[in-house]
Amino acid sequence: MNRKQKKELRRRLSTRQLMGIDQLTEHGLKTAKGELVFFLLSPDNLSVLSADGVRNRVRALTDLLRSVDAAELLALDSRESFQSNKNYYQTRLEQEAVPAIREMLRQNMAHLDDIQSTTASAREFALVHRIDPKSNEDYSTLKQLEKRIKDCGFHVRMAEDQDVKRLLAVYYQQDVTTERFDNFDGEGSVRTNG
Structure with missing residues (x-):
């Protein structure tokens, strides 16, 4: 396949195909290598904790991440850069x-x-848990992981549809201003006019 043919093929691919996403799921997305489930994390009361208290929470989360084979931590800006x-x-x-x-x-x-300076701490953290397509992980396993993260002193919840779209927009486009993401171009116009 020559360069021109490759360019034409890329032009016909959807955004999801270019990103390697097969489909969005209830709490993440599916790729050819398996499903990714996103957990949104935020530390609890860090401003009132001592340095040792903060260190203990970080250590607890670090130990948890070491014990989970297929987990990655994302740190994203949730504010605009000027x-x-x-x-x-x-x-x-x-x-x-x-x-x-x-x-x-x-x-x-x-x-x-x-x-x-007023938004300097506007960071967003997400734990990405990879589910191998050959594994038998189910929803209860994900809820157990969520509880283990809570036990480390963090607010946590599984991402929902709009959260996943927002994380992708921040990761790929640095778009932190869009509040609601449509499934298809023009969906918002159809919804308001229909």
Whole structure:
């Protein structure tokens, strides 16, 4: 197959096919290598814990992850990055000669810094549990894993349909602003007009 034929084939593939996703499931997605189930994690009361308390929770989660063969931890930004905007303002500031406009550019940069500092801890953590297609894992096994994570001092829940779509959007596009994801292009328009 030559380069032109490969390009034409890629153009005809759906987004899911390009990403290697066979289908979305209730709590994750299926690929050719098996099912991925997502657990959304958030630490509980870290701001009031001592350094030893935080260390103990991290150690407990680390031990749990070591004991689970097919688990990975994802850490994603759940906020927008303004670095390209800041770079643009910095370039404009270096080129601008008018003092009033220079001051406005400085204020805009300071505003972006304020936004980023107030959302600096906006990280999202997901545990990805791989289920081998040949294994006999069922829903009760997943609930047991969820309980074990809770026992480590974390809020946890299995991801739902919209959570999985949001995680994929953040991972592949850094899209943290979309609140609801449609299954098909134009679905929202049909729903509001229908």
